Amino acid sequence: MKCPEGLQWSTKLLRCEWPENSDCFKCPKENDENNPNGLYANPDDCTKFFQCAHGYAYLMNCPEGLQWSTKLLRCEWPENSDCGAKH
Incomplete structure (x- = not known):
């Protein structure tokens, strides 16, 4: 399933949210010091996930x-x- 247009999945809230309230794409932006360390779902592929460490996202x-x-x-x-x- 996909979120309605304009919304993104929030792994923290487990629902679709406005982008400013969603953590969906905080991790996949590489070299961003504001990215929290942790593990995040890949919204495009259930067999992959992102591991964020020190501002970098690793698929x-x-x-x-x-x-x-x-x-x-x-x-x-x-x-x-x-x-x-x-x-």
Whole structure:
């Protein structure tokens, strides 16, 4: 599923929000000192996630057959992943 036009997914609030209230794209902007460290869902691909550290975003892959779970902050089997519910 996709958020309505003009809204972005918030991994913190677990719902679609206006961009200024969403944390969706804070991480993927590289070399931004305002980015918080942590793990973030990739809104375009359930098999990948972002790991942010010191202002840099690193695109990471889940092991084959697994999907990112925002709730558990780790890769999980698809039946245990909440990823598909967000995109």
